[in-house]
Amino acid sequence: MTATNATASSSPAVAAAAAPARTRRLLRGNPWRHPWFLEGFTWLYLIWSLVPIAIAVLFSFNNGKSQAAWQGFSWRWYVGDPVNSVLHNPQLHAAVIQTVRLSVLTTVIAVPLGVAFALGINRWRGPVPATFNFVMILSYVVPELIFGVSMFFVFTTLFSTVHLGTTAEVLGLITWNVSWPAIVVQARLVTLGRQYEEAAADLGANQFQVIRRVMLPLLAPAIFASAVLVFSGVIDDFVIVDLLSSSAGNTPMSVIIYSTQHGGNGGPALNALGSIMLAMSLIIVIIGYVGYRLLTRGERGSGLAALTTIAGEGSPAAPVPLPLSRTKPSDS
């Protein structure tokens, strides 16, 4: 990034900056040009990030038992193989179902819990909220292993009516993941400041309306990001769930992959599991996004300024008819 900026600041741009800078320059020094370097960098990162995934998905279609040597294309690990495919191996397809169950339940509970917590803590001043804010961060920072061990201990001794199983798994996962929305949304709240709420209150909105019509849309990217984090955190979790599982019926994909792969080689059936996980998640994201767009269709028409949708259609710079003016830098 700095390289590009450096060239931008070299001779022509320096001269340009020195002069009254209302005119746009189309020379190399144009600060508004598309940042090709940044984009290239981003693509490089994405390739580095995604190539192993592509390989993992690719080998789920491998005809042979190897996860490294390509032996032809086949659906055997998904449906074909009568003993070991995901469809036919009861352990594997019970795992798929359990993963869906856990991730949906946890996300649906943890995200509202965390968002409400963030909103409440942000406004409620005092020693109690400050302490619990701290505890929330602590819950994020605790190493997962010791957290899982303590959960196991608690569910088998103190709260033993909730014995090991799906309920314990969900409770543990929610507790572990609720810090995502709490921290991410709170960070965004801090950056937002109070201007929007106060403006809306000036216009006569009561607190519920402020939350629903102003804060939640403003927080949408943060909520979305934290939902993503929670969802993926659950899908991938193998520490807590392994400790709290009680039978094959409540063992999700992550634990199976961990158990078999940890030793080094479980075969392409596990790649198939992983690919299913990926496909499921993509589908859920798409459904969620489409749902969100449908639900907020009304509000978007009213043109809330900073309603930054994730598709980037409403750009943050869109002008706004309401007094919710976008530039009050001195107020934040």
Next chain:
Amino acid sequence: MRNRSGNKGKNAFWVALAAPGIIWLAILFIVPFYAVLSIAMGKLNQLFEAPVAVWNPASWSSSNVINVWRDLFGSASFAGPILLRTIVYVAVASLLCLLIGYPAAYFVARFAGRRKGLFLVLLIAPFWISYMMRMLAWIDLLSTGGYVNKALGWLGISPVNWLGGSSTTVILGLVYGYIPYLIMVLYAGLDRIEPALIEAGRDLGLGRTRTFVHVTLPLSRQAILTGLLITVLPMLGDYYTNQMLSGAASTSMIGNLIQGQLGTPGLEGQGAVLSLMLLLVLLIPMAYYVIATNREAAR
């Protein structure tokens, strides 16, 4: 900043919002946390070599603490190098995460335009295929006959033993594992920066770099802080990366030591103590985060 309509009724609203979370944490986090403390300060059931939790602080036993202290600082201590190594790995890995992640997040947040959705999906994809599968794919790529070495061969470089206990591999593995989180958090924060502010900077005659340094960077401070919190602190407790990508004693991190103790009958108490000590150390950056966030909120 005073609340415009500052009466008790309004305050109750915020309390009610925060209450479910508070109660949840109290029951399902604070209580288990106390359980960890009771195990750390507890005794040992010799029959099963299992730890016995001691709930009453008056009967707490310090034997586990003494043992861990001895491991760390005593005459036969061995844990010092591990701590140092962990700190170095995490520092380097976090820096790399930031150097790689910030530009990518910045680009997507500000310049992606209509393709923002596409980029977001691509950025999110790593989350949804198991972390293990990604690591295993890397192990495959990094093995002696794997594609990385093959690619190096095309460039005329002789194959490297990536998986033979190399700290470079572990650090890169940490970066790979944690960077998606950093990018997501940075994106959520950077997305909010008003382009008008940047325009203002340009209008005032700042070039690209100086706009970035004087306008964008300060505005993204909170996002960077949160991103680092989310990345650095868990990284310090990480054990899996080293286990998968190296396995050598010379690259083991403090997380491996804790995990070893927790998995050993009879040593769980010490594992609990070490985890608590790690947490104590982490309290400092955590406190900084909270203070910085509050300061930011009060502005």
Next chain:
Amino acid sequence: MAHPREGWQGHGLPRRTFLKAATALGGLAAGGAGALTGCASDLAGAGTIPLPRPEHPVTWPVVAGNGPIKAGLTAERDATLQIYTWEAYINQACVNAFAKKYKCKAEITTFNTMDEAMSKLRSGLSFDLLIGATVDVLGQLIEGQLVQPLNHSYLANIDQAWPDFTNPFYDQHWQYTVPYTIYTTGISWRKDLVHENPYTMKNPWAMPWQAKYKGRVAILDDYREGISLGLMKNGIYNLNTTDYRQIGLARESLQELSGLVNVRIDNTDYTEVPTGDTWIHTAWSGDMAAAASYMPKGVPVDVVGYWFPTDGKGPVANDTNVILKSASNPVLAHMFLNYVLDLPNVLENISFNGYMQPANGVTPQVLVKEQILPPSLLSTIVLPSYFRRGVSELQLPVGADALWQQAWLVVSNGI
């Protein structure tokens, strides 16, 4: 080399792991009476649990409230047999066949470490069978009343196993156990990449200690196997030693190893040696027996070697199968144990997890003929003489166990 048994999926996590990854329960569940609230007065030493040794065999008590089931009962109907076992340790096809034959369903739940299994069992999880109980936890299982004694009338196929197992030293009169797998610990190496041949070396256990193989040497991630390696390298063959000096010596040797070759510690011997990522790896016989399935294309399996002392003086161990006290289908459980002792099923399981079983019908000739084992890896076979002469890693008294654990912790997180 193609495997005739198509359902073979490949190993999962190797089984001999006392000190293992992520799932770290360490017996936290309050098993037994009053282990929770400061009944630290049950700091009874392991002296109350007898420690079986070949020279001090143990007959476990059969307690009044925990007797064997009656003879001649019929199998439970509409039942689901719950099997608790190591990952990828029993052939799913074999279990399916049993379920079909006995008109029941079968569900396999797996665990990663014996420690985890013990914790979960003590916390009250109930299953019918525990497949693969290691000998060193039998004391805890039996004294903790987690298993029930067997009724031998259902287990006629025990005749197919070595006679030693109707009266093993760890369970005289086989009251609670039947044998499952048997294996040795040796050294596996790549004959094409390593010049030395352990069969001709003066101190083969010292083979890993060679600086020229830096980065290419690994040892098993198991505290008993690790420290035992250190002991045997120094000529000590009492693998249950309680002498702190010997343990210290072993630890120092292992630390030296770490400095010399940057030794890696893992249990993936069965993939690393075939692919050539590691050239010398202490290994379990069952892992290496399956090497043929992990060879990269074009590399013959003959390049992989497995060494075990020809005089049999090396670690030998066996796993057992037990029926849990909480079993809801004890009759079916007995029938299942009988079923897996039958030779065709024995062979099927061997070909699945690679580990040999002490059955009379399992000979080197049979294994080679059934293409379960390549001729170059016949050294992975466990002979009855090995079992009778071999040194075993058995349950230690608590104090000594702590010494071993601590030494291993230092080694594995060392310099």
